[in-house]
Amino acid sequence: MNDDAWSELRSQCDTIESGAELVTPLSERPFTVDSIEADRIVVRFGDSDETRPLWREQFGVFDDQLEGQAMAIDDLQPGVEPYAAVLTLSAAYTVDDDTIVNAPANATGGESPFLVPAAEARTPPERVHDDAVLLAHLIDRLEVDEPSALEGLATDSLTDYYVLASDVQRGADGIRTGARDELLERLGPDQELHGHFGTVRRTTRTRRQPKADETVLAALDDRGIPREWVLGVDSRKLDVVLSVTDLSADEVYDTTEDVYVQKIGVDEDEKYARLQGLANRLAELEDAEGEPLRDELEEIEERLEEALTAT
Incomplete structure (x- = not known):
């Protein structure tokens, strides 16, 4: 790789926004640029905290292989994947139909399909933290100290308030599930674990679901129990009947409506x-x-x- 191409590639790596990350094309391992040296670019993998130098001379070998031809992403070897991802930041290369091609006319320096913006690269706990910060700031700015205060909010502010609260709830439930699974590994029967903010214990809930119809009916027959005692209307079968006959839904269904607010979009940017x-x-x-x-x-x-x- 000549001096100009190497200098340009190092410059593109240096301009990656803070918090953004790259992913390897096939294995999709996230990594960041840890440091930029005269003869190498050092990257750090997010899934293992492993650091690895990507050497200029190896970029040169890859560059020579791509001279005048395309390389299918599916043909990349694991050791070459980080080189390929970084190289696509160059103004000389682009990705077209799952192949890396030397096409300066179509390439844009600093852009790559393997570059994940900082906003998207955040982990679930980081997203919950950020949404909670935004919600706390909004509550403070709008002075929402009690439910009655919502009546005086402008519609756009009330919408933001609802969206952020919904995002915090959804994100928190996701990380709560992960914490629950880990706690279950540590909790024994009748054991309690204490933290600064509360106490948890293992709880077992029993949910029952009928076995196959043939099994249930056979058990009833063995004990002389009339099948009519347990037979009822199957709504799934009833829907089929409605679709193929002139039977009206009003004749067989009592219908109620629940009105609620549905979040249909979030502007993450x-x-x-x-x-x-x-x-x-x-x-x-x-x-x-x-x-x-x-x-x-x-x-x-x-x-x-x-x-x-x-x-």
């Missing part, structure tokens, strides 16, 4: 931009003006810790 704005504002508080706020937060944490340890 706008949320992330607002979050970055909050981060910048928090960074500005690193001076003396922010010292009282930090002291207050530390005092609250100390009081909370003392109260919890005293119980």
